[in-house]
Amino acid sequence: YEDFFVEGTYLCRRCETPLYTSDSKFHSGCGWPSFDGELGGGDRIKKVKDFSHGMIRTEIVCARCGGHLGHIFDDGPTASGLRYCVNSLSLDFKPDKK
Numbered sequence: 001y002e003d004f005f006v007e008g009t010y011l012c013r014r015c016e017t018p019l020y021t022s023d024s025k026f027h028s029g030c031g032w033p034s035f036d037g038e039l040g041g042g043d044r045i046k047k048v049k050d051f052s053h054g055m056i057r058t059e060i061v062c063a064r065c066g067g068h069l070g071h072i073f074d075d076g077p078t079a080s081g082l083r084y085c086v087n088s089l090s091l092d093f094k095p096d097k098k
């Protein structure tokens with residue numbers, strides 16, 4: 001979904017929980033779909049410290065099913081300053097009805 005820009009909602013592929021909207025998506029150039037905020041006011045995505053690969057990062061997982069989504073970074077270019085760097089394979093997409 002990195003270069004996919006259609007209006008709609010991105011869902012957890014595993015449990016279908018709505019996670020992000022297309023309004024929060026931006027092109028970061030990192031090779032992964034990137035979002036600057038999540039749906040639900042912070043209750044749909046759990047943040048977990050990740051010390052793998054000799055780095056300190058924050059992993060993001062679906063709060064409902066525990067499915068791995070990617071990582072969150074504080075280097076985003078939008079007003080939130082966040083970059084949810086998400087693996088396309090962890091997402092499903094539901095287009096807006098017109």
